[in-house]
Amino acid sequence: MDLGDCYRLLGLRSGASFAEIKSSYRRLAQQYHPDINPDDKKAKDKFIALTEAYRLLLTVVPPEETVEQPSSQKFVSRREEAKTTPKTTVTTETFVARREEPKATRQDTVPKTTVTTEKPQSPPANIAEIEQRLKWKTYEQLQRFLKEKRFPQAIALAEALVDRLPKDAEVRQWLAIAYQIWGRALINDNQVLKARIYLKKALKTDPNNKALWNEVQRDFQKIEQIF
Numbered sequence: 001m002d003l004g005d006c007y008r009l010l011g012l013r014s015g016a017s018f019a020e021i022k023s024s025y026r027r028l029a030q031q032y033h034p035d036i037n038p039d040d041k042k043a044k045d046k047f048i049a050l051t052e053a054y055r056l057l058l059t060v061v062p063p064e065e066t067v068e069q070p071s072s073q074k075f076v077s078r079r080e081e082a083k084t085t086p087k088t089t090v091t092t093e094t095f096v097a098r099r100e101e102p103k104a105t106r107q108d109t110v111p112k113t114t115v116t117t118e119k120p121q122s123p124p125a126n127i128a129e130i131e132q133r134l135k136w137k138t139y140e141q142l143q144r145f146l147k148e149k150r151f152p153q154a155i156a157l158a159e160a161l162v163d164r165l166p167k168d169a170e171v172r173q174w175l176a177i178a179y180q181i182w183g184r185a186l187i188n189d190n191q192v193l194k195a196r197i198y199l200k201k202a203l204k205t206d207p208n209n210k211a212l213w214n215e216v217q218r219d220f221q222k223i224e225q226i227f
Contacts, residue, residue: 003060003156006053015163018061025054060157135165142174151182176206180216192223
């Protein structure tokens, strides 16, 4: 069962939130539960499939965190802290990605409206900050999956993050590297045809990464030597 099947079983769109997954599973599990549908084999099979899909999605979609509304002083200090975060470089072997400074939120670019006598409402929680925390928490989980050679889970996790942050070039780079690492593992297992598929996916996902392109070309040369 792949990630897309899991979302479809639960009646969700790809990249649905943790809360949506949990809510949909509870509703459907109650509907198809064997206790409610005794002697109904189809309902039992449906319940088992729903449970398997739910458990897989829990491994790739981390729980969403709620963040208290920061004061202006705390917000400034967090921004300063982000600016001083040391940058790292991306390599396939260590899978360490370069962290960029947070981009300006939409609120920073919206023109100011005319002043009214009414007291303005407090701004909403910093969505960009929540997304960044989720991004790096997912990145840490991705590293663990790759280190433990749990490649299907790593790919599913990276694909889910790309669905959630489709415009984040850094996230797409992580997915491309995950594809390549799995492709190399498949070469070592003599699964050459499958290895080609994931190496091509790596190039398609991050086509402008010259370092990745050179490494994948060497992987293809290794495949040719096997034949």
